[in-house]
Amino acid sequence: MKKSLLLLITSVTLWANIYDLKPIKITKDVSCLIGDLNSPTIKNNGFISNVCYVDIGDSIVLLDSGATYLFAKELNDLIKKEYPNKKISHVVLTNFHDDRIQGASFFKDLGAKILGHKTLNEDIKTNISKFDRMKNSLPKEIVEKTEVVEADLLVDDGFEIKGSSKTLKIIKPSVISEEKSDIAIYSETDSFLFVGNMVFNERLLNYTKNSNIDGWIEALEKLASLNAKYLLGGHGKQYDKDSYKTSLEYLQILRDDVKKAYEDGIESDVVSKHVNTQKFNYLENFSALNHSNIQNFFAQLEWQ
Secondary structure, eight states: HHHHHHHHHHEEEEEHTTTTTOOSSSSSEEEEEEEOOOSSSSTTTTOOOOOEEESSSSSEEEEOOOOOOHHHHHHHHHHHHHTTTTOOEEOSSSSHHHHHTHHHHHHHHHHHHEEEETTHHHHHHGGGGGGGGGHHHSOOOHTTTOOOOOEEEETTTEEEOOSOEEEEEEEESOOOOOSSSOOOEETTTTEEOOOOOBBOOBOOOHHHHHHHHOOOOHHHHHTTTTSSSEEEEEESSSOOOTHHHHHHHHHHHHHHHHHHHHHHHHHHHHHGGGGOGGGGGBEEEHHHHHHHHHHHHHHHTTTO
């Protein structure tokens, strides 16, 4: 009996802190949690992307919701300890990816407004097959109750979330960057930008068939022009004002070198030899993603 009780207590204690969330204080009112750089594994339990929360005075605004219902619950517990008298009024989803939106159902149950770009729900419906990744990668206990919910507030560039002490502005810096539904959130008061998957640090970005290279470069140049003191991307721990530069330089080289190879009649099976992106081989996942990035953009040029 005592042994069974001890096992039960130990089990509850372990599950209660499965994600071991440790926020970084970027400003007095902005805190962020930095996700693992790898794909979903039992070790990271799907916590692979950055999430932030902002005190706007009369409430808290969450920037992305994490990958699982359990993550969202633990994040909510963390925020409640820090702000016991404030509710989460909004959850802003910076695009449709599973590691960013699958915790949203927890906060929707609490009454928070789930906000995304006007194309977000369309992106979810079009890419519904992508939402099996966490269930296929993680133990069932971790993904229990995890489901995809659509945003109930769809917005475009310039939409504002107004609090009693500050305003957060939604920025849509180009029509398509990595995804159609990519958005950034700007707190001018904090000089802070959260830009989701438009910026990757410490790991290579993922240029997919949905991406638009000119739009992505345009987005980064527009975001940089805001001169925010703090700029945090969707992956990696760098959040200084220059944190976008590696992503921008990689995309510029990818665009210019692949276009030149295409115009020179280089075939797709050898085009990688003509693209000078090896200087970025220090980034996590370079060997896994660089070739596919090149091939995806080359294929787009062939279908123009």
